[in-house]
Amino acid sequence: MPSALPDGQPAPADGGxxxxxxxxxxxxxxxxxxxxxxxxxRCGYCDFNTYTxxxxxxxxxxxxxxxxxxxxxxxxxxxxxxxxxxxxHRPVDxxxxxxxxxxxxxADRLADVLGAVRDxxxxxxxxxxxxxxxxxxVDPAGLARLRAAGFTRVSYGMQSAVPHVxxxxxxxxxxxxxxQAVQWAREAGFEQVSLDLIYGTPGESLGDWRxxxxxALAMEPDHVSAYALIVExxxxxARRVRRGEVPAPDDDDLxxxxxxxxxxxxxxxxxxxxxxxxxxxxxARCRHNETYWTGGDWWGVGPGAHSHVGGVRWWNVxxxxxxxxxxxxxxxxxHAREVLDDETRRVERVLLEAxxxxxxDVAVLDPGGRQAAADAVADGLATxxxxxxxxxxxxxxxxxxxxxxxxxxxx
Numbered sequence: 125m126p127s128a129l130p131d132g133q134p135a136p137a138d139g140g141x142x143x144x145x146x147x148x149x150x151x152x153x154x155x156x157x158x159x160x161x162x163x164x165x166r167c168g169y170c171d172f173n174t175y176t177x178x179x180x181x182x183x184x185x186x187x188x189x190x191x192x193x194x195x196x197x198x199x200x201x202x203x204x205x206x207x208x209x210x211x212x213h214r215p216v217d218x219x220x221x222x223x224x225x226x227x228x229x230x231a232d233r234l235a236d237v238l239g240a241v242r243d244x245x246x247x248x249x250x251x252x253x254x255x256x257x258x259x260x261x262v263d264p265a266g267l268a269r270l271r272a273a274g275f276t277r278v279s280y281g282m283q284s285a286v287p288h289v290x291x292x293x294x295x296x297x298x299x300x301x302x303x304q305a306v307q308w309a310r311e312a313g314f315e316q317v318s319l320d321l322i323y324g325t326p327g328e329s330l331g332d333w334r335x336x337x338x339x340a341l342a343m344e345p346d347h348v349s350a351y352a353l354i355v356e357x358x359x360x361x362a363r364r365v366r367r368g369e370v371p372a373p374d375d376d377d378l379x380x381x382x383x384x385x386x387x388x389x390x391x392x393x394x395x396x397x398x399x400x401x402x403x404x405x406x407x408a409r410c411r412h413n414e415t416y417w418t419g420g421d422w423w424g425v426g427p428g429a430h431s432h433v434g435g436v437r438w439w440n441v442x443x444x445x446x447x448x449x450x451x452x453x454x455x456x457x458x459h460a461r462e463v464l465d466d467e468t469r470r471v472e473r474v475l476l477e478a479x480x481x482x483x484x485d486v487a488v489l490d491p492g493g494r495q496a497a498a499d500a501v502a503d504g505l506a507t508x509x510x511x512x513x514x515x516x517x518x519x520x521x522x523x524x525x526x527x528x529x530x531x532x533x534x535x
Contacts, residue, residue, distance in 0.1 A: 132460025159426030
């Protein structure tokens with residue numbers, strides 16, 4: 125299939141990194157993201173790099189199928205260990221298996237990939253290890269195996285508790301299965317259970333959204349992510365919107381639903397720490413995602429996965445066949461890369477850290493941005509006490525208008 129990846133700059137066949145990037149590695153948190161590009165069905169709103177069995181077809185090279193994918197992932201992890209051998213050693217702080225649906229792979233295969241991370245790169249003693257999962261892709265035995273292998277956290281794609289909303293999203297799981305899956309994770313001994321929700325689906329009322337929030341909270345999760353639906357170009361949902369079959373999300377409706385989420389989650393004792401994420405306490409925050417948001421290092425394993433080490437960002441080829449073939453030939457799967465200059469890194473800090481409850485250091489802003497921060501306080505979009513302490517922290521109203529605030533901070 126044609127690649128939709130940016131061109132970037134050429135990357136060496138061995139995946140090697142510049143000396144400056146290697147020297148900087150280890151100064152911040154280090155994570156590994158493992159992309160598992162398989163799904164049982166394709167959801168109409170999803171534009172992630174995923175494939176169903178029918179889309180991949182038969183006759184795949186070794187490492188490109190669900191049965192053998194763990195071998196290709198382990199090969200890239202071994203490559204990562206070679207590339208980082210010259211860098212100051214830092215064990216992996218977090219591992220995140222995303223997708224796709226990682227739990228379509230047998231638990232033993234996921235355990236094998238985690239074992240490769242442990243053997244080749246080293247795991248910190250308190251490493252956070254997460255897998256995403258669909259509620260209908262897990263069972264008690266598989267969850268127990270994952271926990272025994274070292275997984276500490278599971279994140280379920282609940283999305284909604286309302287059948288007609290799930291149908292519009294092309295989600296196939298029974299909403300009654302979610303509490304059962306959460307209970308199985310608890311019984312398996314997972315330290316943290318997270319639920320992912322989506323709001324703003326065409327046809328979803330405010331009452332529907334309240335029902336989903338209340339259903340999620342009844343399961344007493346440690347963490348909730350609530351994301352506004354984005355209609356991505358090229359998806360089945362985008363085609364339905366374009367044909368007028370369903371309406372596009374409405375900004376006012378999205379704002380009302382975000383405010384309701386913040387109210388109900390707050391009443392249940394959960395605190396926002398990033399614009400779309402709430403946790404019962406600091407220990408329940410997703411440390412892996414915090415690595416992304418605070419400019420840490422991570423190695424992305426898998427087709428289409430992105431990585432960042434020491435100011436160098438790169439991305440792998442998209443298709444599982446091309447990805448596995450390169451690794452089988454002893455060649456890096458990197459499609460291209462870019463070396464980030466100081467201004468790009470500054471802009472990215474503003475874009476990401478302004479979304480955090482801890483806020484953005486005012487020192488990152490230029491004079492125009494600092495004036496915009498003062499204006500945000502005057503307009504009720506940022507808190508006065510935080511600015512007095514040198515940070516930009518958004519109010520609830522500021523969170524609702526976060527994109528506009530960030531644009532103003534980057535004049």
